[in-house]
Amino acid sequence: MKILVCIKDVPDEPAAMESAGDGYPRAGESMVRRMDRLSEYALEMALAMKDNDPAVVVDTVGAGPPSVNRTLKRSLEMGSDRAFRIDVTEVDTWHPERVAAVLGDFTRGCGYDLIMTGAMSEDLMQGITGPLLAAELKLPTAPAVMETVYDKEKSNLLVTCELEGGVREKARMALPALLTVQSGPRNPRYPSLTSKLRARQQEVNLVPGLKKKGPVPPGEYIFEKPEPLGLVSMIEGTPEEKARDLIEIFREAGVL
Amino acid sequence: MKVLTALMPGGSTSANELNPLINTALSLGGEGAEVSLLLCGSECEGTAGIAAAQGLRVYLSESESCRLPNSEFFAQALVKCIEENTPDLVLLPRGMNYLPGAAAAAVSLHGRVITEVESISRRNDTFVTTRSIGNGSFMVKEVLSGKPAVLTLQPGALKEGQVPAGEAGEVIRFDMPGKMSLEPLELEAEESARDLEEADVIVAVGRGIGNKDNIYLARDLVKIFPSSALAASRIVCDRGWLPYRHQVGITGKTVTPKVYLACGISGTSQHLAGMKDSRIIVAVNSDPGAPFFNYAHYGITEDIITFIPVLINEYHNEKGRK
Numbered sequence: 001m002k003i004l005v006c007i008k009d010v011p012d013e014p015a016a017m018e019s020a021g022d023g024y025p026r027a028g029e030s031m032v033r034r035m036d037r038l039s040e041y042a043l044e045m046a047l048a049m050k051d052n053d054p055a056v057v058v059d060t061v062g063a064g065p066p067s068v069n070r071t072l073k074r075s076l077e078m079g080s081d082r083a084f085r086i087d088v089t090e091v092d093t094w095h096p097e098r099v100a101a102v103l104g105d106f107t108r109g110c111g112y113d114l115i116m117t118g119a120m121s122e123d124l125m126q127g128i129t130g131p132l133l134a135a136e137l138k139l140p141t142a143p144a145v146m147e148t149v150y151d152k153e154k155s156n157l158l159v160t161c162e163l164e165g166g167v168r169e170k171a172r173m174a175l176p177a178l179l180t181v182q183s184g185p186r187n188p189r190y191p192s193l194t195s196k197l198r199a200r201q202q203e204v205n206l207v208p209g210l211k212k213k214g215p216v217p218p219g220e221y222i223f224e225k226p227e228p229l230g231l232v233s234m235i236e237g238t239p240e241e242k243a244r245d246l247i248e249i250f251r252e253a254g255v256l
Numbered sequence: 257m258k259v260l261t262a263l264m265p266g267g268s269t270s271a272n273e274l275n276p277l278i279n280t281a282l283s284l285g286g287e288g289a290e291v292s293l294l295l296c297g298s299e300c301e302g303t304a305g306i307a308a309a310q311g312l313r314v315y316l317s318e319s320e321s322c323r324l325p326n327s328e329f330f331a332q333a334l335v336k337c338i339e340e341n342t343p344d345l346v347l348l349p350r351g352m353n354y355l356p357g358a359a360a361a362a363v364s365l366h367g368r369v370i371t372e373v374e375s376i377s378r379r380n381d382t383f384v385t386t387r388s389i390g391n392g393s394f395m396v397k398e399v400l401s402g403k404p405a406v407l408t409l410q411p412g413a414l415k416e417g418q419v420p421a422g423e424a425g426e427v428i429r430f431d432m433p434g435k436m437s438l439e440p441l442e443l444e445a446e447e448s449a450r451d452l453e454e455a456d457v458i459v460a461v462g463r464g465i466g467n468k469d470n471i472y473l474a475r476d477l478v479k480i481f482p483s484s485a486l487a488a489s490r491i492v493c494d495r496g497w498l499p500y501r502h503q504v505g506i507t508g509k510t511v512t513p514k515v516y517l518a519c520g521i522s523g524t525s526q527h528l529a530g531m532k533d534s535r536i537i538v539a540v541n542s543d544p545g546a547p548f549f550n551y552a553h554y555g556i557t558e559d560i561i562t563f564i565p566v567l568i569n570e571y572h573n574e575k576g577r578k
Contacts, residue, residue: 166501
C-alpha cells in the first residue's frame with residue numbers, strides 16, 4: 001500500500017500572528033515553525049500502518065516556501081520514506097482551493113491508495129483542504145478519523161470517525177480514499193536516533209510550483225483583531241476573598 | 257437569488273435543527289428568493305412535508321445506506337441537486353461530516369467554500385462572511401466575489417425563530433446509485449450529553465487540571481450547583497482524562513449555560529466557538545496572559561488545583577453560617 005500524508009507547516013504559536021504589509025496576518029520571522037498538530041496525528045496513523053506492514057510506503061508532501069523544508073525534514077525523522085515540497089508562496093497557502101489544486105496536480109497518477117490530511121489546521125482552521133483535494137481527485141472521504149484498521153485481503157479500511165458531541169461512527173471504506181485525521185488517544189511519535197540519522201541522508205524533493213492558481217480567485221479579505229467579549233473584571237485579593245466574590249457572582253446569577 | 261440548504265439527519269430531523277437553516281436562507285436570499293432544501297437520510301418524509309408546507313422546494317433522497325450519517329452519499333446527492341438547481345448560495349450546518357459535501361459542492365459550482373462562518377451579512381448584491389483564524393487572534397471578513405459560494409455555518413450565524421408561512425412548495429424525490437465507497441456500520445454514542453445542554457452551570461476543565469487524578473476536583477465543584485455539568489477542552493479528552501462526550505468546542509458540544517466556569521483552559525477559538533454565547537463567562541487560569549481572559553466577563557488568576565478546594569470550602573463555610 002502507498003500512503004501520502006499532506007503536511008501543514010504552521011507557526012509555533014498560531015495566536016501570535018500580526019498584520020503584515022500585504023494585509024495578511026503573519027507570524028514574525030523569528031517565530032519557529034513546526035508541523036501542524038493534526039498533520040502529526042495523520043502521519044502517526046500512516047506510520048502505525050507501516051509498523052504493522054513494512055511493505056507500506058509512506059510519503060509526505062507539503063506546499064509552501066523553502067521554510068517548509070524543516071517541517072518536512074521532521075516527517076522524514078518520524079519515519080516517512082520520502083518527502084516532497086511543492087514550491088508555492090506563503091500567500092498561496094492561505095487559499096485552500098489553491099493548495100488542493102497543487103496537491104491534486106502532484107498526486108494525480110502517482111498511484112496512492114490512501115491520502116491523509118489533518119482534519120483542521122491550527123492557523124487557518126478551515127478543515128476544507130482535505131475534502132477539496134478528495135473532490136478534485138474524485139475520491140471518497142472519511143472526515144475526522146480517529147482510528148483505522150486495514151484489511152489487506154479485502155483492500156478496505158475500517159475507520160472510526162468523530163461526529164459532534166462525542167458520537168463516533170464506524171464505517172468501512174474501499175480504497176483508494178482520503179482520510180482527514182482528528183487527534184485521538186495515540187500520540188505522535190518522537191523521532192528515534194536511528195530515524196534521525198537516516199533522515200540526515202535524505203533530501204526533501206522539490207516539486208515545481210503552481211501549474212494553476214486554483215479554480216476560484218479569492219474574494220476581498222479584511223483581517224481584523226477581534227473585539228474582546230467585554231472588559232474582563234479581574235477578581236483580586238487572597239484566594240479566599242476571590243472565592244467569596246465568585247460565590248456572590250454565582251448567587252446574583254441565580255445558579256446557587 | 258437561489259439558495260440551497262441541506263441537512264443530513266441520521267433519523268428524523270426536528271424543527272429545532274431545520275428552522276434556523278431555512279430562516280437564514282430566506283433572510284439572505286431576500287425578496288423573491290427561491291429557497292430549496294435537500295434532506296438526505298432515512299425517515300425524513302415528515303420533515304420534508306413540513307418544509308414544503310413552508311414554501312420550500314424540497315429534494316428528498318432517502319436510502320437505507322443513509323440510516324446512519326453518510327457523508328459520501330450526502331456529497332453526491334448535494335452535487336446532483338446543484339446540477340439541477342444551480343444555486344447562487346449553498347448553506348450547510350457546521351460539522352466535520354458536512355465538509356466532504358461542502359467541498360464537492362464548491363468544485364461542482366466552481367465556487368468559493370468558506371467553513372465555520374460565525375456571521376454573514378448582505379452587502380449590496382453580495383455577502384460578507386466573518387470567521388476566526390489563528391486561535392481567534394484574527395477575524396477574517398471575506399467579501400464574496402459574486403461567484404457561487406458554499407458556506408458551513410456555526411450556530412451563531414443562524415437566524416432563530418419561526419419560519420414565516422409561504423405558498424406551499426413541493427417535494428421532489430430522487431434516488432442515488434446504490435453502491436458507495438463508504439459504508440457506515442454503526443454509531444457509538446458514549447452516553448447522552450444532554451446534561452451539558454440543560455445545565456445552568458458548566459464547569460469546564462482544560463490542560464491546567466494537570467492529570468486524570470485531579471478531575472475529582474472539578475467533579476466536586478460541579479456538585480455545589482443544583483443544575484450543573486462537567487465539560488472539557490479537547491486536549492483533556494484526547495488524553496483520556498474525560499470521555500469525549502464532555503468536550504465543548506467546534507468538534508464537541510455547543511452550549512449556552514447561565515454560567516460557564518472555565519478552569520485551566522487557555523481559550524483556543526475552537527473551544528470558544530462552543531461556549532461563547534454563555535450568559536456569564538468566568539475564567540480561572542494561572543497564566544495572566546491566557547486568551548480566555550479576553551472573552552470572559554470575570555477573571556481570576558489562580559492555579560485551579562489549589563483554587564477549586566478553596567472555592568468549595570468557602571461555599572460550605574458560607575452555607576454553614578446561614
